[in-house]
Each structure stands twice: as structure tokens, then as C-alpha cells.
Amino acid sequence: MxxxxxxxxxxxxxxxxxxxxxxxxxxxxxxxxxxxxxxxxxxxxxxxxxxxxxxxxxxxxxxxxxxxxxxxxxxxxxxxxxxxxxxxxxxxxxxxxxxxxxxxxxxxxxxxxxxxxxxxxxxxxxxxxxxxxxxxxxxxxxxxxxxxxxxxxxxxxxxxxxxxxxxxxxxxxxxxxxxxxxxxxxxxxxxxxxxxxxxxxxxxxxxxxxxxxxxxxxxxxxxxxxxxxxxxxxxxxxxxxxxxxxxxxxxxxxxxxxxxxxxxxxxxxxxxxxxxxxxxxxxxxxxxxxxxxxxxSNEGRNLHAFLTGRGRVGRRFAQRFWETESTLGPDRELLLIVCKKWHVAKRLVEQIRRETGIPGVEYLFNEERAALPDLGGLESTLAKRTRHRRALVRMLFDHFGTDRLILCLDPADIDLVKDFCSDKAKTRLLEIECRYSDDYLIGHAQRVRLAGEHTPQATLEKLLPTIRNDLAHEAERIRDAGFARHWLLRETEQPLANAAKLAEFLSVPEDRAAKILEIGYLFSD
Structure with missing residues (x-):
């Protein structure tokens, strides 16, 4: 022994x-x-x-x-x-x-x-x-x-x-x-x-x-x-x-x-x-x-980084000098869908594709394996995509041969949202507000390794309010930014009200927007 x-x-x-x-x-x-x-x-x-x-x-x-x-x-x-x-x-x-x-x-x-x-x-x-x-x-x-x-x-x-x-x-x-x-x-x-x-x-x-x-x-x-x-x-x-x-x-x-x-x-x-x-x-x-x-559960390092980082909100992705004057193009329209529940945004984008034919790319700045075409290596890593984001999106417009493109972003990426909304292109922003159950928040904490499978219940109970407040803070930052073309789709809203907002965001008739939202499991976890 x-x-x-x-x-x-x-x-x-x-x-x-x-x-x-x-x-x-x-x-x-x-x-x-x-x-x-x-x-x-x-x-x-x-x-x-x-x-x-x-x-x-x-x-x-x-x-x-x-x-x-x-x-x-x-x-x-x-x-x-x-x-x-x-x-x-x-x-x-x-x-x-x-x-x-x-x-x-x-x-x-x-x-x-x-x-x-x-x-x-x-x-x-x-x-x-x-x-x-x-x-x-x-x-x-x-x-x-x-x-x-x-x-x-x-x-x-x-x-x-x-x-x-x-x-x-x-x-x-x-x-x-x-x-x-x-x-x-x-x-x-x-x-x-x-x-x-x-x-x-x-x-x-x-x-x-x-x-x-x-x-x-x-x-x-x-x-x-x-x-x-x-x-x-x-x-x-x-x-x-x-x-x-x-x-x-x-x-x-x-x-x-x-x-x-x-x-x-x-x-x-x-x-x-x-x-x-x-x-x-x-x-x-x-x-x-x-x-x-x-x-x-072994979540100590990630949990410490998460909790100590809440008070240091700054610009993480400053423009590179060669991008200062670059633009996506004044005749192009960039449709940003911002949602914390990635599966909800992905379902909506898939429905929009079917009904309108507008191409979309989902969470390309968050998921390493996002569905991207070959763009000469620029798409190979998250770091490259973020560093050369405008060049990347211009190439996506060219690849799809379109003047309208949908991108999904996480609410935490406020700097990316601000950057795209400041471009000369016509940028529209659709924010999707979801409800977050305790079970969903626990699953979220485990996915991002703030908690593990065996994290004690007492620790989770202390962590959940912090995560909930953090998600609320991300939403507040987007709304406080005062974007000119900003629509809010709510899980708690009536379907007709959501259809009207989606119609304005996509510039399509309300009946088509309503058809897009007919998917019964859009907000399901």
C-alpha cells in the first residue's frame, strides 16, 4: 500500500x-x-x-x-x-x-x-x-x-x-x-x-x-x-x-x-x-x-474564469488596421439573428431557408465545425474567422451569389454585433428572447464546463442565479446599444405578434412569416 x-x-x-x-x-x-x-x-x-x-x-x-x-x-x-x-x-x-x-x-x-x-x-x-x-x-x-x-x-x-x-x-x-x-x-x-x-x-x-x-x-x-x-x-x-x-x-x-x-x-x-x-x-x-x-466535476478553472470575468466587459475584438475602411458593401443586406439557445436559432434559419431561399450560416464565430464552404483557409479556425470577420462575410456573400445573408450570433458577442451594425451594409438584427428553466441552465453550465456531471446540488443552486443574471446582462447590453433596425421575437409573445416582427425583419408578407413560425417545436429544449 x-x-x-x-x-x-x-x-x-x-x-x-x-x-x-x-x-x-x-x-x-x-x-x-x-x-x-x-x-x-x-x-x-x-x-x-x-x-x-x-x-x-x-x-x-x-x-x-x-x-x-x-x-x-x-x-x-x-x-x-x-x-x-x-x-x-x-x-x-x-x-x-x-x-x-x-x-x-x-x-x-x-x-x-x-x-x-x-x-x-x-x-x-x-x-x-x-x-x-x-x-x-x-x-x-x-x-x-x-x-x-x-x-x-x-x-x-x-x-x-x-x-x-x-x-x-x-x-x-x-x-x-x-x-x-x-x-x-x-x-x-x-x-x-x-x-x-x-x-x-x-x-x-x-x-x-x-x-x-x-x-x-x-x-x-x-x-x-x-x-x-x-x-x-x-x-x-x-x-x-x-x-x-x-x-x-x-x-x-x-x-x-x-x-x-x-x-x-x-x-x-x-x-x-x-x-x-x-x-x-x-x-x-x-x-x-x-x-x-x-x-x-473538475469545473474549478472554468468556473473561476467565468465568475471573475463578469466585471471586465471590454472590447475583445478590436478592428485590425487593414479593416478600418473595409465594408461588406452598401448594396448588401446582412440579417443577424441573435439567440442564446443555438438550437432555436438554427431551427428558425432552416425554416427561413425553405420559405424564402435566403442563405444562412449558423454560429460561424462560435462553432469550430460550423457549415462553411472552402474559403481558402480563412474559415479554418475560430480565431481566423473572428480576426478577419468582414473579409469572411464578404466572401460568403460572393460564394452564395446573393445580396442577402443570414448569420447567427451568440448574445455574448456584442462586439461582433456592434461591428456589423456599424458597417455600410444594411444590417438588421433579430433578437430571440427565450425562457430558461433551471434544467436548461444546468445543462448549459455543463456544456461550457462551469459544472460537471457530479457537481453538488448546493453548488449548482449557488451558480444558477449567477448564470441567469449573466444571460440577462447579455440581453441588456444588446438593447442598451440602441441599434436602429432591431426586432425582438419573444417565446412568451403571441404567434401573430411574432409573425409581424419577423415579416418586418425579413421584408416578407406576414402570411409567409407566419408560415415560417408554424414549426411547433421552435422553442423546445
Missing amino acids: AKIAYILLCHKNPDAIIAQAGQLTAAGDCMSIHFDARASSADYSRIRSALDGNPNVTFARKRIKCGWGEWSLVKASLNAIEAAVEAFPRATHFYMVSGDCMAIKTAEYAHRLLDENDKDYIESHDFFESDWIKTGMKEDRLIYRHYFNERNSQWWFYAACNLQKRLGLERDIPHDIQVMIGSQWWCLRRRTIERILDFLRARRDVTRFFSTTWIPDETFFQTLVRHLVPEREIENRTLTFLMFSDYGMPVTFYNDHYDLLLAQDFLFARKISPEALQLKERLGQLYAAKGVEFRI
Whole structure:
């Protein structure tokens, strides 16, 4: 059966460290602690005195002064790992955690997962080919030597790097290794850890190389595991749930995140707020619990992006400079149908095609597989379609050989609606207002991965008002825009009233519009 040795790197909050060690070792697992040498000696003494009597806790023999982005973090990890390997010969797995991490599953669940999957869990992507690094230096992290810390010695950091560039002091990466990059929160099997330690004793050149790279905790273990372990034995993911904000900062979890965290397909979460005392208490009790069933929905990242994005409504698709003066053509008529329930709009467009012959394309800016003709590759991706939207629609007019064209848009695409309505073409807008049952909203949340099949009912009840308000807000933005040629078709309206509006929108007689709306299941879900 799996037995985990937790490798804890920490530098503050001794009470939390003592509690964390007690919680994780209570279920039979163990822990090796490295407490930053820069931190208070009194705090370290307090931790030692509280935990020295716990046989499942050990400490790194040598404490290192750690700095963000430095080799010192890797060295501290290795010191703690070596202590754990010696102190806990029965440990089967080694799991890197920080003082901000807490378990979001039981030990029972974690042990079963590791027993059933004989793999190393570590995120590792090709350093040069992947887009894991979003901003800042990339290749320079490796090919130049870094002796200063960017955060506290910024001038020296960049001066040393620029000097090496001017003098041509680039260095080679060890020829037989492929540098990988990923999250520093990993879980490795004992035999992998032993292979790493043996490799480092034999290959001092690799240690020397990484010791002067920048942010090696994102590359060192990630590279060595890929070098030493067959790919089939590696799960390219971390078991620690963490998210980053739009600004690249770690998302912090609070008391009301308990249900969300337990529903994620991870064993730990980072970062837990120091002020979230209730959350800490509940998660602390969870690890040693028995017989707990977890309903995994894994919607955390999408849900966070959805909820935090509601307050940042801006222009997402600004015109490119070459489109500023472009137009669809003043003699053309673009008929926009805007509806949140895509199936309703599609049914209506199909009826309009049959009765009037006006061609239409449904949700071409939302569905990757929208029914589009070959337009020379411009239609190949959603990003291309949106970026070159006017050129795309001009080509559709030409392809169908028509001066009248129907497009379906989602109400969330207000910027696209505004852009087309500002064109010199005659643009008409038909908005379809539907009723949204709770069942429909739940299905919508699952389709866009705001919720999963096993999302708790209590979470759904909290989420539904937010989704309902969001849909209402999308409709309000369209109406507040004050479009000149705007008709509103309502599910709750009488058929004759809807037929009159549709007739005006399409410029057809009312009896033909009524025939289009004869479809009895237009609004059915």
C-alpha cells in the first residue's frame, strides 16, 4: 500500500506548519521539512520542539537560505528528499508541498489513486517548443549563468546577463538531456527519487549546469524525470490544484471554496488563505477521514474564469488596421439573428431557408465545425474567422451569389454585433428572447464546463442565479446599444405578434412569416 513522504518547503507561520505535519502524518504518512535558513531561528526551534516527538517527521540536515527563482530552492528540496529517503525506508512516494498547500482528498483516496496508477505525476513540457513560459526571458534562463536574484538585485541580474551577451559567453546545455519545464509541485515514486539521487552523484556536470540557471525549480526535476523514466510511466500533470489570475498571480482559496475544491480531480490545493480558518479546519479533518466519497466535476478553472470575468466587459475584438475602411458593401443586406439557445436559432434559419431561399450560416464565430464552404483557409479556425470577420462575410456573400445573408450570433458577442451594425451594409438584427428553466441552465453550465456531471446540488443552486443574471446582462447590453433596425421575437409573445416582427425583419408578407413560425417545436429544449 502507498505510503507518502511529503517534502515540505516552508519559511513562515510555525503554527500552521505544526498543524499541517500533524494532519498529514495522522493517517500514517510522513514528512520531511526544510525551513528556510533566512527565517526566524525562534520559529524553527518552536517547530522542532513541537514535532521532534513525531516519528513520522524528519528535518533536512542542512537548512539553505532560499530565494525565489534561485538554485537554493532545488538544493533545499534535495536536502529534504535525502533526509526522507533515509528516515522513511517504507515510503513509496514523495510529494512536494508548501506551507500554503492543503489536502482536498482523504489519505484513503490518495493511497488508492497511487496504488492503482504506477506512475510519476509531474508536469513536464518541452522547454523550447511549448508555450509554458508566457512572459519574460526564455532561452536566456539556460544559456547564461545567473548569480544574482532578479527580485532583490535587479540591476546586477540584468547587468550580468547583458555582459555575457556582449562577450558572447553563451554556454551549451548538456548534450544528452532535453530540458523540460512545468509546475514544481510533483509526486514521484521512490524508485524515481533514488534514480535521480544516483544520477546526480554520477553527473556533477548536470548539477553545475542547473545551479546557475534561472528558476530551476521549474526545470530541474521535470528534466531529470523525463531523462530517467520511460514516458509510459509518467503522468504529465500535477496532483496539486492551483490557478493563476489574469495578472499571473496565484489564486487564493477561502472558506466558501470548500465544496469546489473537493470536486476537483486533485489531491492538494494551493494557495489556502491564512485567514481561511474554517476552510483550514475542515480540510485538516478531511485527510484522516474514512469512507468519504468524492464526486469529481473538475469545473474549478472554468468556473473561476467565468465568475471573475463578469466585471471586465471590454472590447475583445478590436478592428485590425487593414479593416478600418473595409465594408461588406452598401448594396448588401446582412440579417443577424441573435439567440442564446443555438438550437432555436438554427431551427428558425432552416425554416427561413425553405420559405424564402435566403442563405444562412449558423454560429460561424462560435462553432469550430460550423457549415462553411472552402474559403481558402480563412474559415479554418475560430480565431481566423473572428480576426478577419468582414473579409469572411464578404466572401460568403460572393460564394452564395446573393445580396442577402443570414448569420447567427451568440448574445455574448456584442462586439461582433456592434461591428456589423456599424458597417455600410444594411444590417438588421433579430433578437430571440427565450425562457430558461433551471434544467436548461444546468445543462448549459455543463456544456461550457462551469459544472460537471457530479457537481453538488448546493453548488449548482449557488451558480444558477449567477448564470441567469449573466444571460440577462447579455440581453441588456444588446438593447442598451440602441441599434436602429432591431426586432425582438419573444417565446412568451403571441404567434401573430411574432409573425409581424419577423415579416418586418425579413421584408416578407406576414402570411409567409407566419408560415415560417408554424414549426411547433421552435422553442423546445
